[in-house]
Amino acid sequence: MVGKATRAYHSPLRAAQAEATRAAILGAAVVVFSERGYTGTTMRAVAAEAGVAVESVYALASKARLLELAFERAVTGDEHTGRADLPFAEQVDFQAALHAPDQREQLRLFGLMSIGPARRVAAISRAFMQASVVDEDLGKRWREQEERRYADMRTFVAAVAANGPLRPGLTVDAAARDVWSTLNWYTIWLLLRERHPDGGVFDDQAFAGWVERTVAALLLPD
Template sequence: MDATQSRAYRSPRRQAQAEATRAAIVQAAGRLFAGRGYAGTTMQAIADEAGVAVESVYKAGSKAQLLRRAHDEAVAGDDRPIALHERDEVRAALAVDDQRDLIRTFSRAVADRARTLTPISRAFVQAAGTDPAVNASWEELESHRLTDLGRLVGSVAALGPLREGLTVERGATLLWTTLNHQAGWLVAHHLGWDDDQVADWMTETITCLLLPTT
């Protein structure tokens, strides 16, 4: 085998092991960021939580990169590289052909994020206050969230009228500023609501903000 062939060769088994290690590190980081916050989580603590050497953690990414990856996995629900709006459950919700049913189905599809995502989001906001790179990443995430909510409002508007005078852009802004990580923390962690209760709250909130009274 020549040098070119040797460099091109990759062991599927080693690659799978490396991916499993990276996944374990990101999951461990996510648990610690959610429980201890960003400042309270060290790379050594992540290594201990994941059961790997600290060198493996550094290879997986910087602390800020691990925070972003843990956040992205919490948003999506797993480590598959598929955006939230492209997930089967969200696509199915946005394809519902009745405004109120669409809102209800969407809310049930994403309600669990209030429980799993908001602790990491709190850590992200705390870190963003002291780290410009993390702050830039957070601003990017918030921009994506606004875009995703615009897709939701656009889908609702395609099925019937919104509240009088309400545009899709304004509706997206209302949802973006209301259904945020702080509100999710309050209902899922401070009040201790389960996923069904959070879904009902989301459904009521979105319906009140977007739809005409009947």
């Protein structure tokens, strides 16, 4: 008697539930890593924030891998932004800044598009940097993501340079280095999360204006 071939069972409902659980865990991981840092984060705390069993968190990833996944989620956005899993350089707002018709408009759009990523990424970058000191593999991942961030900044600077001159003697590579090093996680974390000497913190409009003015000072002729 010839046995019947088995066919893999696929349940759209089960797949949707699994994806919802994954999204909840990653969203919770962004929150917990951002608030507690790497060493202060526990899988149980992530599970509690997500409203799932701790076994579900362990089934998704190890703590180190969970940090990587949470960081990627913070960079690319989530289902509410409409940009889930889309690399930063391919996102609509970044592309709009690249293809704006003049330098000043490019910088204005760059400032505006920086608000969301900055608020999502600054605090979890702090956790990632802390983890990179104690975990060699995460240290390598941190360096890789910084290389990607530099590449994105270079892409933007090259687009600005294509629309007009940069400061005298400034090359695209040097300008990209200046933007990459100035718009780093610690500077942004200070601006958005810490209280200023004047007693306030940056709101979205103030932050976008600061990015626009700072990048203009770095790149454009007087």
